[in-house]
Each structure stands twice: as structure tokens, then as C-alpha cells.
Amino acid sequence: VSGRRASSRQPRAHWILLTLGLIILLAELCLNGVIRHVGAEGAGAPVASGGGTAGVPTSVSEGGPVVRIAPDGSATARGLPDGTVALTFDDGPDPVWTPRILDVLARYHAHATFFVIGSQVNEYPDLVRRIVAEGNEVGVHTFTHPDLGGEPSWRRQLELTLTANAIAAATGRTTTLMRPPYASEPDAVRTADYAAMTDAARSGYLIVLADHDTRDWAQPGVSAIESAATPANSAGAVVMMHDGGGDRSQTVDALNRLLPALEHAGYQTETVSQALGLPAMGSATTVTRVRGEALRMAQLLSGFLAQIMIVLLNVAVVLSLVRLAVQLITARIHVRRRRTRHRRRLAYLGPVSVIVPAYNEAANIADTVRSLVRSDYPHVEVIVVDDGSTDDTATIVARLRLPNVQVIRQPNAGKPSALNTGIRAARSDIVILVDGDTVFERDAVGRLIQPFTDPDIGGISGNTKVANRRGLLGRWQHLEYVMGFNLDRRMFEIGECMPTIPGAIGAFRRRALGDVGGVPSTTLAEDTDLTMAVVRSGWRVVYEESAIAWTEAPSTLHQLWRQRYRWCFGTMQAMWKHRAALVDGGASGRLGRRGLLYLTVFQLLLPLAAPAVDIYGLYGLLFLPWLTVLAVWSGFLLLQAMTAAYALRLDGERLGPLWTLPLQQVVYRQLMYLVVIQSMIAALSGIRLRWQRVARIGVAGEALGAGRPV
Amino acid sequence: MRMRPAHPRVLDEDEPTVRVSLDRDPRPAPVNSQHDKPVFLDRSGRRRHGMMFVFVGAGVLAVLLLTTLTLALTGNSPVSLPGFPDATRNAGRPQVAVTPSSSRAAPHGSGVPLSGSSVATPSLSATTPGAGVTPTPSVTHGKKPTDTPSHPQSSRTR
Numbered sequence: 022v023s024g025r026r027a028s029s030r031q032p033r034a035h036w037i038l039l040t041l042g043l044i045i046l047l048a049e050l051c052l053n054g055v056i057r058h059v060g061a062e063g064a065g066a067p068v069a070s071g072g073g074t075a076g077v078p079t080s081v082s083e084g085g086p087v088v089r090i091a092p093d094g095s096a097t098a099r100g101l102p103d104g105t106v107a108l109t110f111d112d113g114p115d116p117v118w119t120p121r122i123l124d125v126l127a128r129y130h131a132h133a134t135f136f137v138i139g140s141q142v143n144e145y146p147d148l149v150r151r152i153v154a155e156g157n158e159v160g161v162h163t164f165t166h167p168d169l170g171g172e173p174s175w176r177r178q179l180e181l182t183l184t185a186n187a188i189a190a191a192t193g194r195t196t197t198l199m200r201p202p203y204a205s206e207p208d209a210v211r212t213a214d215y216a217a218m219t220d221a222a223r224s225g226y227l228i229v230l231a232d233h234d235t236r237d238w239a240q241p242g243v244s245a246i247e248s249a250a251t252p253a254n255s256a257g258a259v260v261m262m263h264d265g266g267g268d269r270s271q272t273v274d275a276l277n278r279l280l281p282a283l284e285h286a287g288y289q290t291e292t293v294s295q296a297l298g299l300p301a302m303g304s305a306t307t308v309t310r311v312r313g314e315a316l317r318m319a320q321l322l323s324g325f326l327a328q329i330m331i332v333l334l335n336v337a338v339v340l341s342l343v344r345l346a347v348q349l350i351t352a353r354i355h356v357r358r359r360r361t362r363h364r365r366r367l368a369y370l371g372p373v374s375v376i377v378p379a380y381n382e383a384a385n386i387a388d389t390v391r392s393l394v395r396s397d398y399p400h401v402e403v404i405v406v407d408d409g410s411t412d413d414t415a416t417i418v419a420r421l422r423l424p425n426v427q428v429i430r431q432p433n434a435g436k437p438s439a440l441n442t443g444i445r446a447a448r449s450d451i452v453i454l455v456d457g458d459t460v461f462e463r464d465a466v467g468r469l470i471q472p473f474t475d476p477d478i479g480g481i482s483g484n485t486k487v488a489n490r491r492g493l494l495g496r497w498q499h500l501e502y503v504m505g506f507n508l509d510r511r512m513f514e515i516g517e518c519m520p521t522i523p524g525a526i527g528a529f530r531r532r533a534l535g536d537v538g539g540v541p542s543t544t545l546a547e548d549t550d551l552t553m554a555v556v557r558s559g560w561r562v563v564y565e566e567s568a569i570a571w572t573e574a575p576s577t578l579h580q581l582w583r584q585r586y587r588w589c590f591g592t593m594q595a596m597w598k599h600r601a602a603l604v605d606g607g608a609s610g611r612l613g614r615r616g617l618l619y620l621t622v623f624q625l626l627l628p629l630a631a632p633a634v635d636i637y638g639l640y641g642l643l644f645l646p647w648l649t650v651l652a653v654w655s656g657f658l659l660l661q662a663m664t665a666a667y668a669l670r671l672d673g674e675r676l677g678p679l680w681t682l683p684l685q686q687v688v689y690r691q692l693m694y695l696v697v698i699q700s701m702i703a704a705l706s707g708i709r710l711r712w713q714r715v716a717r718i719g720v721a722g723e724a725l726g727a728g729r730p731v
Numbered sequence: 732m733r734m735r736p737a738h739p740r741v742l743d744e745d746e747p748t749v750r751v752s753l754d755r756d757p758r759p760a761p762v763n764s765q766h767d768k769p770v771f772l773d774r775s776g777r778r779r780h781g782m783m784f785v786f787v788g789a790g791v792l793a794v795l796l797l798t799t800l801t802l803a804l805t806g807n808s809p810v811s812l813p814g815f816p817d818a819t820r821n822a823g824r825p826q827v828a829v830t831p832s833s834s835r836a837a838p839h840g841s842g843v844p845l846s847g848s849s850v851a852t853p854s855l856s857a858t859t860p861g862a863g864v865t866p867t868p869s870v871t872h873g874k875k876p877t878d879t880p881s882h883p884q885s886s887r888t889r
Contacts, residue, residue, distance in 0.1 A: 032779075032782065032786075034783075034786040034790070035786065037790075038786060038789050038790060038793060041790075041793040041794075041797065042789075042793060044797075045793060045796045045797060045800065048800050049800070052800075052804075087815075089812065089813075089814070089815060091812070092812070097815060099815055179804070182806070183803075183804070186803075186806075197812070197813050222812060225811050225812045225813075226812070227812070227813065297815065297816070298816040299813055299815075299816065300813060308806070311802065312802050312803060312806055315798075315799045315800075315802035315803040316802075316803035316804070318799055318803070319799050319800050319803040319804070320803075322796075543768070543769050543770050544769065544770050545769075590771075593771070594769070594770035594771055595770075597770055597771065598770045702782070703771075704771045705778065705782055706773075706778055706779045706782045707771055707772055707773025707776075707777075707778035707779055708772075708773075708779060709769065709772055710769075
């Protein structure tokens with residue numbers, strides 16, 4: 022096939038890029054999911070991590086709030102010297118409360134220690150710089166505030182490393198102080214907490230617990246916070262407060278009272294390191310700072326991408342629902358319209374010429390021609406145009422010796438040329454164009470042309486049905502034909518914007534074909550191109566669902582891919598060729614602003630966005646509660662199944678194949694959108710695509726013979 | 732034969748249409764678009780060339796993003812665990828330094844970490860506190876549950 026040479030030049034690089042892009046998207050979404058605690062159970066305490074205290078040395082549980090666990094496992098705990106208070110603030114930085122707390126500290130010339138959350142540092146690096154610039158100290162409070170006791174060791178490690186890198190990027194400093202999330206006073210340390218503390222110590226951190234947990238996060242009132250923070254008898258103390266995680270106005274007010282009171286009582290208010298005589302924050306290595314900057318960029322990008330995805334999903338859902346509503350409404354109108362027509366007797370509209378372009382259709386051509394000759398319409402002339410077949414297509418037809426069947430042979434020149442040859446030879450005013458692999462029902466010709474009783478109608482689309490419905494692929498295509506193409510066509514008729522009369526079964530007035538100069542050959546979807554031209558020249562085009570033609574659908578994924586590649590690329594070509602319709606008036610404008618826009622949105626843009634939606638689904642499986650995922654999924658499927666059931670009923674089909682609908686989501690859907698991407702790249706690259714034939718085995722005729730699809 | 736009269740059984744309403752169509756030359760003009768080049772085809776290859784640049788650009792961007800992600804999420808930069816300075820300022824509370832395996836040992840007076848204490852512990856369990864330790868219920872002295880601030884993320888508004 023001529024397409025083979027061209028296909029060797031198909032671009033491929035975009036597949037690598039797409040894969041990379043999707044991996045990056047998934048990674049960024051997951052990063053965002055971890056940072057935002059997507060799917061975590063709302064507010065409240067974390068699950069208690071190990072109730073017992075076995076293994077927690079008394080040196081810790083009965084010791085001071087600053088714990089050092091040496092590499093050999095020995096633990097030392099220290100308290101602050103008398104007359105010294107180290108105020109500590111957790112869960113920040115916070116854009117509202119951290120600056121206010123810093124203002125109060127500055128007013129009383131006090132310094133404090135801020136245990137920051139790494140992801141917050143990345144969001145507000147300026148605040149962390151201000152914290153350090155004003156003489157305060159920064160410690161690690163993990164990256165996402167998980168309960169470390171319940172996390173595996175690698176996660177604990179990661180939480181600390183990422184936060185240290187974030188602090189390094191923001192301030193250029195390192196810290197050796199760490200406070201585990203949900204920490205309190207030393208006697209509250211449990212087995213799992215201690216294991217996490219040991220891990221942190223192995224990374225080089227001193228653990229800072231508290232002497233006084235003010236529980237300010239519960240907003241107990243300004244006085245309660247103040248009294249909880251005040252040490253007794255001039256004893257030294259580490260005081261735990263919060264500058265993030267919620268409304269901290271009580272903390273700010275309490276601080277405004279506490280600081281003068283401490284000053285009055287002769288207390289030194291210092292950072293933890295100052296109070297213990299530890300070295301100040303060191304300076305970070307360049308590598309650490311670069312890693313921190315990279316982390317910050319990745320985090321910002323992940324937040325951005327997550328927002329984009331939400332918008333994208335919402336737009337897609339709304340568009341799909343609107344389309345569904347429009348489809349259902351227009352289908353009902355169409356059904357009513359047809360019911361009126363079908364009550365009348367079938368009219369005789371003069372002789373009809375049927376053109377069958379054939380290129381190597383040996384498998385099906387005899388069935389096709391016989392089905393046409395058997396038609397119950399009185400005058401049917403069949404013209405088979407053999408487009409330089411290398412098999413014996415023409416001979417098969419000639420040997421049938423059927424009346425009113427004419428065979429024209431021409432050197433291979435492509436399907437449009439074959440169709441034009443046939444049209445030139447046709448003697449009737451009504452021309453039916455048929456694919457060489459299609460088998461007509463006996464009444465199809467008569468029913469198909471009935472709408473021509475209306476002189477404004479220039480083209481009619483028949484109803485193509487999939488003959489080979491064995492296997493998943495056959496059933497999937499059957500469903501797609503019935504619920505996609507057929508519902509769409511009813512909608513297009515009502516909207517007067519039919520973009521495609523399928524090559525398998527379509528009728529045209531000869532005059533309409535003359536108006537547009539015959540079948541165009543500049544696109545691979547000559548049927549779409551022709552239909553658009555006919556509509557734009559002012560003819561009405563309608564859908565007659567009672568005229569049924571059986572077609573043999575591709576039976577392997579590879580063949581389906583080639584067929585859809587041609588369809589998709591050809592449709593894009595036709596859309597581009599007729600883009601002027603967007604700004605035209607009248608019938609052409611209706612095609613442009615309804616049909617072309619519809620195709621652009623639903624056959625181009627949404628499929629192009631679909632891989633990202635699939636990645637979001639994968640992310641949802643990983644992060645969202647399974648019940649939510651299940652609910653969304655089944656809601657979506659139910660809607661689809663109901664639409665499909667309605668469409669099947671309209672077409673008089675059985676509901677049996679519906680069970681394959683959920684499975685469509687895994688292979689078929691991907692193939693359908695990947696083909697759009699491939700077509701898009703091919704179109705942009707300006708490469709030459711040729712007809713890619715689908716190998717036939719000849720089952721369309723069997724379908725007719727059996728009266729039912731195989 | 733091309734100019735056959737309209738079929739007698741043609742519906743009245745359609746007859747004028749049919750006749751008009753027969754009066755004109757019913758043949759479609761030879762397809763004028765035959766000479767046109769296929770839509771999208773770029774014989775010069777310039778667009779294909781341009782796409783290669785786009786691909787390379789997108790590839791560089793993808794590699795940059797992957798590198799950023801890798802840099803961001805990997806690499807351990809451990810800090811060295813500082814020791815406590817000699818407690819000259821420290822008069823607050825008794826210093827306790829005990830290895831996990833002898834958690835009931837007497838408080839260590841100096842406050843200096845017991846660097847030699849690991850000698851007294853089984854070497855394998857030294858780094859995993861609790862591993863070699865029999866749970867000692869008597870140690871639990873009125874421990875209160877860990878105070879847990881409400882989930883900080885839950886009240887954050889973004």
C-alpha cells in the first residue's frame with residue numbers, strides 16, 4: 022500500500038515527550054497531594070501512634086525538653102537554665118500570624134525559635150528570611166506535618182531532608198533543631214514517637230520538646246495561654262506556641278502580655294540555641310541550596326498544575342453534560358420528525374445511481390453489489406469503479422453478470438477520483454456513494470432517498486452499522502457507532518450543521534455534487550470534505566436512520582488505529598479547509614459555528630486533554646479515598662450507560678453489548694485520544710499521509726444474510 | 732442516454748427540481764481541486780523542521796523539569812549532631828543520660844553523653860532503642876496522651 026512509505030516518515034519523538042510529560046505531571050500531582058494532605062481525614066488528631074511507652078528511656082520521659090540521642094542510642098536530655106525562657110512557635114510560617122508575632126517579639130527585643138513546616142517555607146520564603154534577619158532561630162517541623170511515629174523510616178528521612186533544603190534555599194542557613202509534629206512535653210513521648218526521634222537524631226538533629234505546652238491551637242483564651250506559658254519560680258522553660266495552622270489572634274494577644282511580664286520577672290527570652298549555648302545556625306552548602314530551590318520550584322509548579330487540572334476536569338465535565346443534554350433533546354426532536362415522515366408511504370423518486378469505488382475489495386465486493394441489486398427500489402443502477410485493484414475485484418463483479426451493473430476500470434488514482442469517475446458515468450439525478458465493503462439492507466436505497474422529497478435537501482446520511490460484533494473490539498465499535506455517530510448525526514441534522522455523510526452510505530443530489538465540483542481530493546476524509554462543501558453551498562443535509570448499511574469494522578487494534586488515523590487526520594484537514602465557514606453567514610456559518618466548533622471541542626481539544634485526565638485518575642486512585650473514586654467512576658459510567666442504552670433503543674438494538682462499556686475506558690479510550698495526538702503532530706509537521714487501507718475478510722454480507730449482526 | 736426524461740412516477744413536488752437538474756449539465760465539473768495540494772502538506776519540509784525544534788525545546792524543558800524534581804526530592808544532606816556544651820549555665824534540672832538498654836539506671840550526674848555506654852549494651856541493639864529492652868510497665872508514671880494540635884492543614888485556608 023502506498024501509505025507504507027509515508028508511514029516510515031511518521032514523527033515519533035512526540036511519544037517520548039508525551040510519556041515524559043505524563044510522568045512529570047503524575048509526579049507533580051503526587052507531590053501536591055502529599056503536601057496538601059489530599060484525602061487525609063479532615064481535622065483532628067492523628068491516629069495515636071503506638072499507645073505504649075516501652076523503650077522510651079526515663080532520661081527522656083523524665084528529662085528536660087531538649088533531647089540528644091547519640092549514634093550509639095544513648096539519650097541525654099537538657100532543660101534550660103533558670104531565668105531563661107525559650108519561646109517556640111510551630112506550624113508556620115503563616116502569612117497573617119507570623120509577621121504579627123515577629124512584630125511583638127521585636128517590640129520587646131525578644132528572640133524566639135520557629136519550628137517551620139517545609140512546604141510553608143517554600144510558599145513564604147520571605148517570612149523565613151525575616152524570622153532569621155530579626156535574630157530569631159529556625160528549626161525543622163517536617164515538610165508536610167505528618168505524625169512521624171506512624172510513618173516509615175524513609176518518609177521520616179525525606180520530611181527532614183526536604184525541610185532542611187527548603188530552609189537552606191530560603192535563608193542560606195542550616196539548623197540542627199527539630200520538633201516532631203504533634204509533640205508536647207517529654208512525658209508524653211511514646212514508643213513510636215521515640216523511634217521517630219531516634220531517626221531524626223541519626224540525621225543530626227537535636228529534638229526540642231517543651232516544658233510548657235500552651236495548647237494555644239485550641240484557642241483556650243488569652244489568659245489561659247499566658248498562664249500556661251509562664252514558668253513557675255524563675256525556672257527555665259521551653260514554651261510551645263503556634264504561629265500557623267489557624268487563627269492565632271489569641272497567641273498574639275497572649276504574647277503581648279507575656280513578654281512584658283517575663284521581662285518584669287527578670288527572665289531572658291532567648292532562642293533555644295542561645296539558651297543552651299549551642300552554636301547558631303550554620304551556613305548551607307550550595308548543593309543544599311540548589312536542591313531547596315529546585316524543591317520550591319517543583320512545589321509551586323505542582324500547585325499550579327493541580328489547579329489547572331481541577332479547572333480542566335470541571336470544564337470537561339460541564340461540556341460533556343451539556344453535550345449529553347443537547348444530544349438527548351435533539352434526538353427526541355429528530356425521532357418525532359422521522360415518525361411523521363415514516364407514516365407516509367415510500368415515494369418513488371426516479372432512477373438512482375449507486376457508485377461503488379473499489380480498491381482490492383475482493384473479499385466484500387460481491388456481497389456489496391448483490392445487496393444493491395436486490396434492493397426493493399425500482400430503478401437502481403450500480404456502477405463499480407475499480408481503482409486499479411491488484412486483486413480480481415473487477416473480474417469478480419463482471420463474473421456476477423448482474424443486470425444494471427456496470428464496471429469501470431481505471432488506473433489507481435485514489436478514492437475521490439474513482440468516485441468522480443463513477444459520478445460522471447451515472448445517469449440518474451440521485452447518486453448514492455457506497456464503500457466497497459458495505460452491504461445494504463434491501464430497503465436501504467428506498468429509505469435513504471426519501472428525504473429528497475424536500476427540494477432543499479442536497480445530501481442524506483444513512484445509518485452505518487458494525488457487522489462484525491464479535492469480541493471486545495467489535496462490540497466497542499458497535500457501541501461507538503450507535504451512541505456516538507448516530508446521536509451526533511441526529512444532533513447535526515437538527516442543528517443544520519452536518520459535517521459528515523459517511524462514505525459507507527450517503528445519497529447526494531447530482532446538482533449538489535455539481536455545485537461543489539465533485540468529490541474533492543485534497544483531504545483524506547473525502548466524505549467529510551464533500552459534505553462540508555455541500556452544506557456550505559446552501560443545501561440541507563439530513564440523517565435517515567432507517568437506511569441501514571452493514572460495514573466491516575477493523576478487527577485488530579492496528580487496523581483500527583490506521584482507520585482512525587485517516588479519519589482523524591482527514592477530518593482535521595477538512596475542518597481546516599473549510600475554516601472560513603466560521604465567519605460565513607447563512608448555512609455555511611451554521612456549519613462553521615456549530616459543526617466545526619463542536620468537532621474542535623469534542624474531537625480535538627478534549628481528546629488532546631484526555632491523557633492528562635487519565636493521569637489525574639491514576640493520581641486519584643493513589644490519593645483520594647477509594648469510596649470517592651468509586652462513586653465518581655460509577656456515576657460517570659452510569660451516565661454513559663444510560664446514554665448508550667437510549668441510543669441502542671433508538672436504533673432498535675439489543676442492550677447486550679453494554680457490559681463492554683466499562684472496559685472501553687482502558688484500551689479503546691486511549692487509542693482514540695492517542696490517534697488525535699498523532700494526527701495533530703502530523704498536521705503540524707505538514708507530512709504527507711496517504712490512504713491506509715483496512716484489510717477485509719468479508720463479513721458484512723454474512724450479517725445481512727443472517728439478518729442479524731454476527 | 733444521459734438526458735432521459737424525468738421518470739413518470741416522480742412525485743409532483745419533486746418534478747421541477749428534477750427537470751431543472753436535467754436541463755443543466757448534470758456532470759460535475761472535472762474536480763478543480765485535483766491540482767490543489769493536500770491540506771496541511773508542506774513540501775518544503777520547513778514545518779517538519781520547525782517541529783523538530785519544538786520537540787527539542789519541549790524535550791529540554793521535560794529534562795529540566797525531571798532534573799528539578801529529582802534534585803528536589805532526592806539527596807540526603809545530613810547535619811552532624813551537635814553535642815551539648817558543658818553545662819556551666821545549666822542549673823535548672825538534673826541531667827539524665829541513660830542508654831535504652833539500661834533505662835532504669837541511675838541518673839548520670841555529669842550531663843555529658845555516655846559515649847562509652849554502648850560497651851555495656853548488646854552491640855546489635857545499641858542503635859535500636861527498645862529492641863533489647865524488656866518493656867517495663869513500672870516506668871509508666873502517669874503519662875498523658877500526646878497533645879495534638881488540630882491538624883494544621885485543616886484550618887489553613889488556601
